[in-house]
Amino acid sequence: MSGAQAKAAVIAGAIAVVAEINPLVVKKRHEQGWVDEVYTELSELERRLMHAVCNREPVSLAYQGNVVDLWEYLAAHKLQIELGSDQTSLHNPWSGGYYPAGLTFEESNSLMVSDPDKFREAVRASLRRQVEAINLMSAGGMYFWDYGNAFLLEASRAGADVMKADGTFIYPSYVQDIMGPLFFDYGFGPFRWVCTSGRPEDLDVSDKIAAGILEEIAATSPKETEMQMRDNIHWIREAGKNKLVVGSQARILYADCEGRIKIAAAFNEAIRSGQISAPIVLGRDHHDVSGTDSPYRETSNIYDGSGFTADMAIQNVIGDGFRGATWVSIHNGGGVGWGEVINGGFGMLLDGTEDAGRRLRMMLHWDVNNGIARRAWARNEEAVFAIKRAMQSEPGLMVTLPNQVEDSLICNLF
Ligand SMILES: NC(=O)c1ccc[n+]([C@@H]2O[C@H](COP(=O)([O-])OP(=O)(O)OC[C@H]3O[C@@H](n4cnc5c(N)ncnc54)[C@H](O)[C@@H]3O)[C@@H](O)[C@H]2O)c1
Structure with a gap:
């Protein structure tokens, strides 16, 4: 969570839910006002989200935890999300850019040093789980795009279900879809x-x-x-x-x-x-x-x-x-x-x-x-x-x- 997205969503009149696994980052973003509220329990986050949806209240909600757990919760509870993306630092997947599901923040930090191969496998397995949940959400109408953080690239390398038969990705990169034609060009x-x-x-x-x-x-x-x-x-x-x-x-x-x-x-x-x-x-x-x-x-x-x-x-x-x-x-x-x-x-x-x-x-x-x-x-x-x-x-x-x-x-x- 860099904070910019949560803030931008509120400026645009949307409701944002972002996950961040590092408690220090969450604290800093919250203290500096980049994100409005912080939750550690997914059920509480869901209640707050539904309240904001019913009241059409622009607000940014942080989930302090793994983004894969958040995606899986949203998919299992069939919560309607309009727009979805990922902003973990997957351009640097093996040294702390991405924290795999199933491990705490501290466990990941020590495993990436003590057993890098095992850590890599945990990252790959986590990406496969993440994509499965995202695919379910997309089948339910969510629009998902790659944020330019190498998410689709690393997910494809991990064997996740993100490829079409012709070798291209099933989701667009935000530059192909939005930034390129509407802005850069x-x-x-x-x-x-x-x-x-x-x-x-x-x-x-x-x-x-x-x-x-x-x-x-x-x-x-x-x-x-x-x-x-x-x-x-x-x-x-x-x-x-x-x-x-x-x-x-x-x-x-x-x-x-x-x-x-x-x-x-x-x-x-x-x-x-x-x-x-x-x-x-x-x-x-x-x-x-x-x-x-x-x-x-x-x-x-x-x-x-x-x-x-x-x-x-x-x-x-x-x-x-x-x-x-x-x-x-x-x-x-x-x-x-x-x-x-x-x-x-x-x-x-x-x-x-x-x-x-x-x-x-x-x-x-x-x-x-x-x-x-x-x-x-x-x-x-x-x-x-x-x-x-x-x-x-x-x-x-x-x-x-x-x-x-x-x-x-x-x-x-x-
Ligand atoms: N499209 C754009 O305009 C744009 C702009 C900036 C950055 N990016 C890309 O987005 C990525 C992130 O950039 P940033 O500046 O926010 O980086 P960052 O490293 O500051 O933030 C990424 C955060 O993700 C957290 N994280 C990692 N794995 C997680 C997981 N499984 N669950 C929950 N949290 C997890 C990390 O703790 C970290 O705080 C980079 O790859 C960057 O290149 C794209």
Whole structure:
């Protein structure tokens, strides 16, 4: 349980139930307000859940225990759950990323050291049990998806029932189904900023600036991106109230290329005028449009075969570097594990100067459109739409568009 999901569910008006086996993690998330209530008994959790359902009360409930026990309880009691996923750290299954059912937290910690083979077998058996319960819930109408934590990959390696006859998974990855077509292909991604003053007042001003810019853009958004704009405006308007800051005064907001550039330019201006008291550092997650080549996650909705190449992250970092990023990074393993992914990232300091204004426009334009172009070449319709719009708004940008060809024409050539 990272806490973000429980909080996001409540912001979206949903009821969230999350399991976490480590009591210290549960305590911390609860104390920091990421999760509303904690239960150690499944029957008590069920009563509270049903009360929330009957009263349509958005709330987040933590079960302190093994997630497999929770899934099995939900399935055995035929409780109706609409959406389900798993967020154990299965990119690291053998060293504490996943705690197998049937063992206490302490037993697992000692077994993974004293008898790693036995621990591995316990993880595999647990994944098979977990999938069986999830499959029952899905047969009852629950929509399940892979959260990008290598759940389906590890479950398949454990011999769990997650494969179709054609070798693909029975459940989608959330990038194939949701994030790719609705967000990344249009250029929406997790734009981030940190107020270096460390003052909550600066973050508050930056939130208001960002919300105002998104509202302006939303007024003329095409219907394809109306929903994304509405959701993100709701998010940033509510962000302050939801007390999401634990350390640095920082925010994360999904925005497209136009949004990121306009918000960054407005921040730079606010720093110049003194409305924001000190520089802001921009960044983004690696889980974005352009920065990451990850066939099990970020590029899993690229179906022309090129999702298995590692070119985009490299081009992204080099392009960002030349166009004015303050620093760039290229690294490996983000989210899905070493050797499975290449990630590129950047940081950019906005200090209110004219030069920062010039650099932010050049760099953010590349940072987003590089990925949209790449996605358009894979013939993702939403990305073709987005890159055509980008070329209309910036005549200096020329991107080759893909040609659509009937499969039968290609096949006739061979
Ligand atoms: N899709 C995304 O946007 C996204 C974002 C962040 C992380 N992830 C992926 O999700 C995974 C988790 O990320 P995180 O930052 O929350 O990691 P984390 O390690 O902080 O949290 C995982 C938690 O799962 C708990 N856990 C493990 N096995 C359990 C079990 N059987 N029952 C109950 N609890 C159990 C652990 O105690 C741990 O606290 C990672 O693989 C990460 O790459 C995806």
